[in-house]
Amino acid sequence: MNARVAAPSTGGRSVGVVTPADLAFDTPLALKGGAVMPAYALRYETYGTLNAARSNAVLVCHALNASHHVAGVYADDPKNVGWWDNLIGPGRAVDTDRFFVIGVNNLGSCFGSTGPASIDPATGRPWGAAFPFVTVEDWVDTQARLATALGIERFAAVIGGSLGGMQALQWTLSYPDRVGHALIAAATPKLSAQNIAFNEVARRAITTDPDFHGGNYYEHGVVPGRGLRIARMLGHITYLSDDAMAEKFGRDLRADTFGRGLDVEFEIESYLRYQADKFAAYFDANTYLRITRALDWFDPAHAFDGDLSAALARARARFLVVSFTSDWRFSPARSREIVKALLDNRRDVSYAEVDAPHGHDAFLMDDARYHGVVRAWMDNIRP
Amino acid sequence: MNARVAAPSTGGRSVGVVTPADLAFDTPLALKGGAVMPAYALRYETYGTLNAARSNAVLVCHALNASHHVAGVYADDPKNVGWWDNLIGPGRAVDTDRFFVIGVNNLGSCFGSTGPASIDPATGRPWGAAFPFVTVEDWVDTQARLATALGIERFAAVIGGSLGGMQALQWTLSYPDRVGHALIAAATPKLSAQNIAFNEVARRAITTDPDFHGGNYYEHGVVPGRGLRIARMLGHITYLSDDAMAEKFGRDLRADTFGRGLDVEFEIESYLRYQADKFAAYFDANTYLRITRALDWFDPAHAFDGDLSAALARARARFLVVSFTSDWRFSPARSREIVKALLDNRRDVSYAEVDAPHGHDAFLMDDARYHGVVRAWMDNIRP
Numbered sequence: 001m002n003a004r005v006a007a008p009s010t011g012g013r014s015v016g017v018v019t020p021a022d023l024a025f026d027t028p029l030a031l032k033g034g035a036v037m038p039a040y041a042l043r044y045e046t047y048g049t050l051n052a053a054r055s056n057a058v059l060v061c062h063a064l065n066a067s068h069h070v071a072g073v074y075a076d077d078p079k080n081v082g083w084w085d086n087l088i089g090p091g092r093a094v095d096t097d098r099f100f101v102i103g104v105n106n107l108g109s110c111f112g113s114t115g116p117a118s119i120d121p122a123t124g125r126p127w128g129a130a131f132p133f134v135t136v137e138d139w140v141d142t143q144a145r146l147a148t149a150l151g152i153e154r155f156a157a158v159i160g161g162s163l164g165g166m167q168a169l170q171w172t173l174s175y176p177d178r179v180g181h182a183l184i185a186a187a188t189p190k191l192s193a194q195n196i197a198f199n200e201v202a203r204r205a206i207t208t209d210p211d212f213h214g215g216n217y218y219e220h221g222v223v224p225g226r227g228l229r230i231a232r233m234l235g236h237i238t239y240l241s242d243d244a245m246a247e248k249f250g251r252d253l254r255a256d257t258f259g260r261g262l263d264v265e266f267e268i269e270s271y272l273r274y275q276a277d278k279f280a281a282y283f284d285a286n287t288y289l290r291i292t293r294a295l296d297w298f299d300p301a302h303a304f305d306g307d308l309s310a311a312l313a314r315a316r317a318r319f320l321v322v323s324f325t326s327d328w329r330f331s332p333a334r335s336r337e338i339v340k341a342l343l344d345n346r347r348d349v350s351y352a353e354v355d356a357p358h359g360h361d362a363f364l365m366d367d368a369r370y371h372g373v374v375r376a377w378m379d380n381i382r383p
Numbered sequence: 384m385n386a387r388v389a390a391p392s393t394g395g396r397s398v399g400v401v402t403p404a405d406l407a408f409d410t411p412l413a414l415k416g417g418a419v420m421p422a423y424a425l426r427y428e429t430y431g432t433l434n435a436a437r438s439n440a441v442l443v444c445h446a447l448n449a450s451h452h453v454a455g456v457y458a459d460d461p462k463n464v465g466w467w468d469n470l471i472g473p474g475r476a477v478d479t480d481r482f483f484v485i486g487v488n489n490l491g492s493c494f495g496s497t498g499p500a501s502i503d504p505a506t507g508r509p510w511g512a513a514f515p516f517v518t519v520e521d522w523v524d525t526q527a528r529l530a531t532a533l534g535i536e537r538f539a540a541v542i543g544g545s546l547g548g549m550q551a552l553q554w555t556l557s558y559p560d561r562v563g564h565a566l567i568a569a570a571t572p573k574l575s576a577q578n579i580a581f582n583e584v585a586r587r588a589i590t591t592d593p594d595f596h597g598g599n600y601y602e603h604g605v606v607p608g609r610g611l612r613i614a615r616m617l618g619h620i621t622y623l624s625d626d627a628m629a630e631k632f633g634r635d636l637r638a639d640t641f642g643r644g645l646d647v648e649f650e651i652e653s654y655l656r657y658q659a660d661k662f663a664a665y666f667d668a669n670t671y672l673r674i675t676r677a678l679d680w681f682d683p684a685h686a687f688d689g690d691l692s693a694a695l696a697r698a699r700a701r702f703l704v705v706s707f708t709s710d711w712r713f714s715p716a717r718s719r720e721i722v723k724a725l726l727d728n729r730r731d732v733s734y735a736e737v738d739a740p741h742g743h744d745a746f747l748m749d750d751a752r753y754h755g756v757v758r759a760w761m762d763n764i765r766p
Contacts, residue, residue, distance in 0.1 A: 033644075133644045193628040193651045194620060200652045201616045204659075207645060208609040210593055226591040230613060233584045237577060245576040251682070261416075261516045262590060262672060266679065268576045269583045276587075289645060296649065299634075328711075 010371040012092030014085055015047040018072035020112060023149055029141065035132035039121070042146050043112030044068045044104040047088065048096035050152070056383035057152045058099045059143060060084060061160035061167035064235070064291050065283055067111035070103035071096075086366045093375035099156060099383070107142045108134045108290045116286030117218060129215030133290050136163075136298045140170045144178065156383040158317075159183035161363030162330065163291070166298050169338065172315035173300055181381055182315075183374065185322040186363040188334035189308050189341070190299040195329065198238055199292040202231035206285045215286055224285045229276035231288055236275055241326035241359030308337060309344035319349040320377045322370065324362035350377060393754040395475030397468055398430040401455035403495060406532055412524065418515035422504070425529050426495030427451045427487040430471065431479035433535070439766035440535045441482045442526060443467065444543035444550035447618070447674050448666060450494035453486035454479075469749040476758035482539060482766070490525045491517045491673045499669030500601060512598030516673050519546075519681045523553045527561065539766040541700075542566035544746030545713065546674070549681050552721065555698035556683055564764055565698075566757065568705040569746040571717035572691050572724070573682035578712065581621055582675040585614035589668045598669055607668045612659035614671055619658055624709035624742030691720060692727035702732040703760045705753065707745035733760060 007013070022041050029037040045068050050057060060070045062083070071082035071089055088094040088101055105113040108131065116131035123130075147155065158171040158179050165187030171179045191199070206212060206227030213220050240248075249268040264270045304310040319342055323335035332353050342349040352373040356362040362370070390396070405426050412420040428451050433440060443453045445466070454465035454472055471477040471484055488496040491514065499514035506513075530538065541554040541562050548570030554562045574582070589595060589610035596603050623631075632650040647653045687693040702725055706718035715736045725732040735756040739745040745753070 191634065192625055193632050193634050193649070194623075194625040196634055196649050197616070197620045197628065197651050197655060200649075200655055201613060201620070203645065204616065204656070205588060205613050208612070229591070230584060230588050233580070233587065234617070237580045237584070240577075242575055242577040245580065249576050251574065251576050251579055251679075261676065262586065266576070266579050266583075268580050272580060272583055273587070293644065296634075 008086035008092065008366040008371060009368040010093055010375060012095070013090045014081075015072040015089045015096055017075045018045050018047065018069075018082070019074075020045050020068060022112065023146060025142070025145055025149075027145075029138070029145075031132050031138045032135040033133050037107070037114075037132065040107055040114035040142070042104055042107065042114075042142060044102055044146065045070065045072075046103075047071050047101045048099055050100040050150075051383065053383070054151055054153065055156060056099050057147070057150075057155050058094060058101045059147070059155050059158045059171075060088070060101060060103045061139070061143070061158065061164035062103070062106065063160070063162040063164045064288075064295070065279070066164075067109065068103040068105040068113075069111070071101070083364065087371060087374065093371045094159070094378055099378075102146075102150070104143055104146055106134075106139045106291075108287060110284035110287040115284065116215070116290070117284050126216075126218040128218055128286065131286060131290070133293050135294050136166055136170045137174060139167055139294070140174045143167075143171075144175055147178070154178045154180060156381050157181035157183060157378070160187075161185035162187060162360065163295055166295075170298075170300065172317040172319075173312070176314050176316040179317045181320070181377075182317045183320045183322070183377070184335070184338060186324055186327055186330055186335075186360055187338070188330040189301060189337050191296055196296050198234060199296055202234050203289055203292060205230035205234075206289060212285065215289075217285070223280070225280040228280040228283060228285050228288065232276045232279035232283075233272045236272060238329045239359060239361045241328065241357060243326060244358050247357070308341040312338075312341045312347070313345050315342065315345070315347060317347075319347060320374070321349060321351045322354060322363070322373065323352075324354050324356040324358070324360070324370075326357050327360045327362060329360040391469035391475065391749040391754060392751040393476055393758060395478070396473045397464075398455040398472045398479055400458045401428050401430065401452075401465070402457075403428050403451060405495065406529060408525075408528055408532075410528075412521070412528075414515050414521045415518040416516050420490070420497075420515065423490055423497035423525070425487055425490065425497075425525060427485055427529060428453065428455075429486075430454050430484045431482055433483040433533075434766065436766070437534055437536065438539060439482050440530070440533075440538050441477060441484045442530070442538050442541045442554075443471070443484060443486045444522070444526070444541065444547035445486070445489065446543070446545040446547045447678070448662070449547075450492065451486040451488040451496075452494070454484070466747065470754060470757065476754045477542070477761055482761075485529075485533070487526055487529055489517075489522045489674075491670060493667035493670040498667065499598070499673070500667050509599075509601040511601055511669065514669060514673070516676050518677050519549055519553045520557060522550055522677070523557045526550075526554075527558055530561070537561045537563060539764050540564035540566060540761070542568075543570075544568035545570060545743065546678055549678075553681075553683065555700040555702075556695070559697050559699040562700050564703070564760075565700045566703045566705070566760070567718070567721060569707055569710055569713055569718075569743055570721070571713040572684060572720050574679055579679050581617060582679055585617050586672055586675060588613035588617075589672060595668065598672075600668070606663070608663040611663040611666060611668050611671065612656075615659045615662035615666075616655045619655060621712045622742060622744045624711065624740060626709060627741050630740070691724040695721075695724045695730070696728050698725065698728070698730060700730075702730060703757070704732060704734045705737060705746070705756065706735075707737050707739040707741070707743070707753075709740050710743045710745060712743040
């Protein structure tokens with residue numbers, strides 16, 4: 001979540017001050033991993049107005065460390081700008097004058113929805129290690145329940161980038177009749193061995209931190225901050241392209257530091273340490289473990305002997321798939337796998353490979369060509 | 384260091400049983416970082432016979448976690464095969480029937496040469512945190528002293544891959560009259576911001592391990608094993624191509640493990656944990672910190688306002704530069720920077736971009752085209 005306040009290059013306004021809401025669910029939810037969530041709450045935000053036909057709702061799914069706070073600011077925290085504020089608002093690419101946009105914090109996250117840091121009513125203590133491992137399918141199920149509770153039978157569109165895009169794809173498979181359009185940006189049909197390997201290093205950094213206490217660190221009044229910092233530094237490397245990193249930080253030495261050894265000597269080190277400290281102060285380690293595992297497990301083709309075309313046959317939505325040339329985490333080749341599988345099924349799919357220098361994070365950036373493509377595609381949706 | 388015993392595809396024999404030797408140096412060495420090493424020892428191995436003219440010596444420089452044990456085996460440890468055994472031996476690409484080959488463990492390493500785990504004579508305790516940070520230039524200086532001690536005024540060739548290749552390049556700059564040929568494989572003229580970032584994550588994992596004790600862990604009877612494991616896992620990811628990882632491990636689930644959460648579920652996780660445990664059992668953390676810093680600092684163009692051509696103007700050697708298509712750590716583009724700078728100076732340089740799937744580690748692999756190029760180039764050296 002990068003705060004940015006400038007109007008995006010494609011125009012429009014911010015939704016302004018927003019207020020999150022909570023919704024509690026009492027019907028037990030059977031998770032794909034075998035566990036059952038007896039009850040849980042989801043935190044969400046909405047922007048714009050649901051029309052009389054209840055046909056103009058757009059669901060925004062979030063990526064690893066983001067939340068329901070997709071657009072606008074909070075009255076008491078005006079610098080906390082929603083993570084996709086440059087894309088969503090009145091007159092923006094996702095136009096809240098036309099659409100009723102919903103952002104929801106995923107189950108297991110740490111921004112208000114029930115997660116490992118929440119109190120387990122059965123014990124009166126934080127869930128901790130006992131909180132189940134959730135999957136992309138589980139998130140989509142909880143989002144579908146939220147939609148039903150809000151009176152939305154069918155989404156005009158489900159949109160997301162990275163892990164959010166994977167949820168948008170899963171929506172078209174889990175609930176093909178409840179989603180009209182799906183925007184899948186900077187995503188992949190499944191993680192590569194290298195992607196899983198990076199996740200595993202981050203998890204091992206967290207779980208081998210002496211302050212992890214097997215996941216029940218809350219009771220000890222500590223957090224596995226060392227591990228979280230390592231995880232975040234590593235994440236940042238994979239989110240940025242080598243070129244973007246070079247342009248932002250080069251390999252500039254900080255003044256007069258050569259030869260200090262372990263102290264910060266290069267700008268890139270200073271940046272990573274700063275990001276790591278910031279992250280460790282607000283993100284829950286158990287959430288990090290669960291979200292990276294959900295990423296590892298996502299593989300709709302797995303039940304079809306690896307045949308992605310067979311897996312996507314049941315999708316009915318119209319698709320926009322977007323990739324970014326410098327994204328080496330989920331490269332354009334991975335997006336093209338999705339496009340090919342959809343075309344094999346003669347689905348309606350638009351594909352944009354955006355020449356952007358920012359790496360994986362490009363899906364969060366203000367980029368006129370990227371936003372122009374999204375705007376044109378959204379404009380064609382007639383709710 | 385991967386043990387391998389099969390004869391390489393390009394033929395030849397192993398040098399067989401080898402024995403390391405040690406040489407002590409009493410003349411203080413001024414290091415580039417400002418410190419002075421009062422005395423130190425280097426461990427080395429030799430293969431083949433130095434000719435009467437003392438003109439057939441080849442120095443092999445090692446990369447991050449390797450050593451002086453370049454070829455052959457030890458009588459009491461026949462499975463411990465030298466890390467470049469497939470390239471070096473009688474009838475091999477670097478033919479020990481023609482050349483007198485020297486492998487040397489770098490100052491600051493942990494395989495016999497003086498390093499942070501050695502006893503500091505001034506205190507009677509391990510150097511630990513007090514051991515100076517060394518540079519590629521420093522290593523080349525110590526290697527030059529070793530050569531002098533062995534009666535070698537000029538090397539027929541200095542060869543190495545990765546960080547070893549960077550030392551070979553530095554040799555041509557620090558001692559242009561003492562090196563006839565230089566083989567630079569899978570190297571770079573300087574690390575990118577992304578390369579430095581990966582090193583920094585590894586270092587932070589080590590230095591924030593509670594068992595690090597500011598670098599003086601020897602006295603506490605512990606090693607920062609958690610940090611070393613993270614560093615090694617991360618290293619492995621950057622040494623292998625995404626494709627090689629996919630081919631070796633795919634994203635295969637281990638049988639019946641889906642949904643276990645934090646336990647090993649994918650083959651790649653099992654591989655990384657195994658490699659990490661093995662590494663943490665033998666490698667010294669302080670050495671890891673110093674060698675990665677030497678990598679960060681290497682930048683011969685820095686003193687020439689970033690002009691690599693100007694920096695390489697003083698080189699006199701004949702060069703072979705080799706890169707590997709799937710190496711994303713030091714990509715072929717980085718090798719081409721070296722080639723271009725040498726050509727700008729009208730140096731004699733051959734360049735081979737080998738189509739190899741293994742990633743950065745390809746320079747260690749038995750690859751007929753790669754070894755064929757090295758053989759042809761070495762055959763042209765007339766000592």
